[in-house]
Amino acid sequence: MACPKDDAAILDFIYGFVDTYRQAEKLYHSAAVIFRGPTAPDEAMFEELFWQRLQSLANLDARRYSHDPRVVPDPASPDFSFSLKEEAFFVVGLHPGSSRAARQFKYPTIVFNAHNQFEQIRANGRYDKLRDTIRTRDAAYSGSVNPMLQNYGQASEVYQYTGKAYDETWKCPFLNPHT
Secondary structure (H helix, E strand, O other), X not given: OOOHHHHHHHHHHHHHHHHHHHHOOOOXXXXXXXXXXXXXXXXXXXXXXXXXXXXXXXXXXXXXXXXXXXXXXXXXXOOEOEEEOOEEEEEEEEOOOOOOHHHOOOOOEEEEEEHHHHHHHHHOOOHHHHHHHHHHHHHHHHOOOOOOOOOEOOEOOHHHHOOOOOOOOOOOOXXXXXX
């Protein structure tokens, strides 16, 4: 995860995912990038590497594509979403050292969830039930609902990406090259 040598291949994988997602008739699409290491990152290390990978992917992507116009490119905005190939994503980080049991996984992983599927679920009137189910399971598994969870549009979603708890002084290190 610390090495950028596979970023072009990761980006090609995500581009293929975007193409497949855009042609799909069904909802619920995610793409996961699983890294071999580091094998035991703490939250600070994972966070640093997570933002390095997203920054590198976005920098490569900006050579060919604009930011998804359906969302805001400023990571401080409550309407921000990460974007590759002009497709917005809600990104989730998983790793073995996460303080949130629901975010623990054997290997460092970045999951890309197509943002528009959440808009479709919301338009179908199913979003609140899905959100509440996820939060109920999080509380059962981790002992509480993740304090970083916010409803879309209340705060920037970047606070939710890594699973780490942030205070009001934290500033997202991502500098969007699409702006």
